[in-house]
Amino acid sequence: MKRGIVFDQQMIVFLLFAVIFIAFSLFLPGFFSIGNVVTLLRTESVLGILGLGMAVVVIGRGIDLSMIALLTVPTALVLSLAGAGYGLGLSLLAGLGVAAAVAVLNGILVAYAEIPSLFATLAVGIGLAGVGQSGLFEYDIVPWPKSLDTIAWLGRGDYWGIPYSVFAFAAAAVVVGTFMLKTRPGLFIYAIGDNPGAARIAGISVRPMMIFQYVISAIISVFAGLVLAASANNMDTRIFNLTWIYDVILVVVLGGVGLSGGRGGALNVVVGTLLIGTIINGMTIMNISYEVQNLIKGVVLLIAISLDSVINPRNEETAQQGDI
């Protein structure tokens, strides 16, 4: 809180977003229209939702690399079970149950076995994806079954021109923002991220809280998975093998959630998502090739991380245990 609002990373990124947005609006025909801005938001809403889950863990001084596996496998399970005739409730419960169980495993490995979250969640994610790919589903691309059409609005259709997936992102941002800033567990996560030792001395049950933050990110992953699957009409479990997780880290770090924990919030993720969404949307309109788009995204991430370490310098206190 000591820095106020002037020129922290969130502000810099927001200004960067504003500059790019205005530049595109002026110089890129077709960019500035309500339709395109809605499309921009819709395209990035799943990424934004995932970013919110990642932010919770990063604020608590961890990282969750298993999020994409948690997005794909439990969601594909929900789709397959519903497709096989199990009811909506039972299928959802099974999917969320699997996700929560995996998250608890993540949490135990990090909080009790004290394995760095980078390695623990990477391994758990690979393991979960492996279970998913070793014949749990008939094909790796699971179609959206008719029986789930009652919740298909999550990713399809719009209300007054604004797609439901944008509402889903907004709702997730409000819920996560409120949880982090207005509830006791949320504030505990900030405390743990800022200084786990001090948090423990202050009487916070640090280890159970760490498990809890992974459960939150897992539940958010499944939510993002359902939005994605409803939108694309299938769940492509192969996306685990792609570079999505870097995009998630990109929006989180870019928005100004410090990787050393304790800093940032839901608003930072929204700002980071807006910037990346604007860049990708503009590049698609300009018909820039895939390789160059990746290059530009990589450079932006590099700049953001460099800025992060200049603006939030690591000192002896923050560079200790739990640092990634």
Add this chain to the structure above:
Amino acid sequence: MRTRKSGIGRKMLKALATVASVTAVLASGAGKVLAQQSMDDPARAAYYQQFKGKRVVFVPVFMGLDLTEGWSRAMKLQSERLGYQYEVRNSNFNTAAGAQTLTSLISEKPDVIVVQNPDVTSYAKLLQKAEAAGIHVIQLNMKTNTLTYGFVGANVVQLGELQAEAVVKKCGPSTSGKVLILDGPPTSPFSAYMQYGYDNVLKKAPGITVVSRQSTGDYESAKAKSITQVVLQQHPDLCGVLGVWDNTDVGTAAAIKEAGKTGKVFVTTSGGGGAVSCKGLEDGSWDFYVSYDVPGQARDLTDLVSAALQDKEKVGTNKIVLYTPLISYTKDNVKEQSCWVLDNIH
């Protein structure tokens, strides 16, 4: 009395003799017939013998797709029939992992490697090395720029031409003529060769404007959807989409449906011709579909594997290319297509 008795006896003896001789003749005749019925095929024993202890390894880009599961099932069933050893080394969409697998296979020396190439160059050198080490290499559907013992798969240039011709026919002078092209990974055979096929047709069609040519990454349907959304926003009068693959274009179709333009934008795509292709035609996701007929490819593939295992020549002497006959599916003929599921693959 005596004479009568002996007369009867003689008659009986005669009759007995006749019966006996007839039986003997019949028996010997029947014996001959039986012997003719059961004669072993002289090629059979040697045929099955030569597969014993042979080893075939499949290195797909990714398992768990209707394509790869279909091909693999055919080889698995063949291996059980012929008695060779069959295994799958999945590279999980990771080119480096696939290259690693091939490198270790070169020293393991299986008899045949069946490989699906993620792009047109990465494995090319390794495949040549494998052949130099005496391994028959069969490239499957996704081909590098070099030939090995065998190739089984679609003529992707022709595939592109068929899709482009359908779009050109639909997007005539009375329409905007605006076309969106969706690719796979930039260096994938299904991007490089397909683009060539598109260009062959599109450059002769002056009314067509390609408004956007974008990669869907690793055939991601979510990416196909977001690109289509952006392009539809910029060009609401878009006429056609040249899609890349059925599973990817589920996303393309979802974007068009959400924009309320199903039936107004002509979507073409391609794939293995499985259940998803027919479903897409029936529900209007796409209007034109080119199938590379996985059951047919599976037969071509297993025949070529069997031929490779029987091949006595030095590896590299023969180079066999088997392009799959492509089948165009439309809404009108979809009822006559196979629309296969995994159980149909033998």
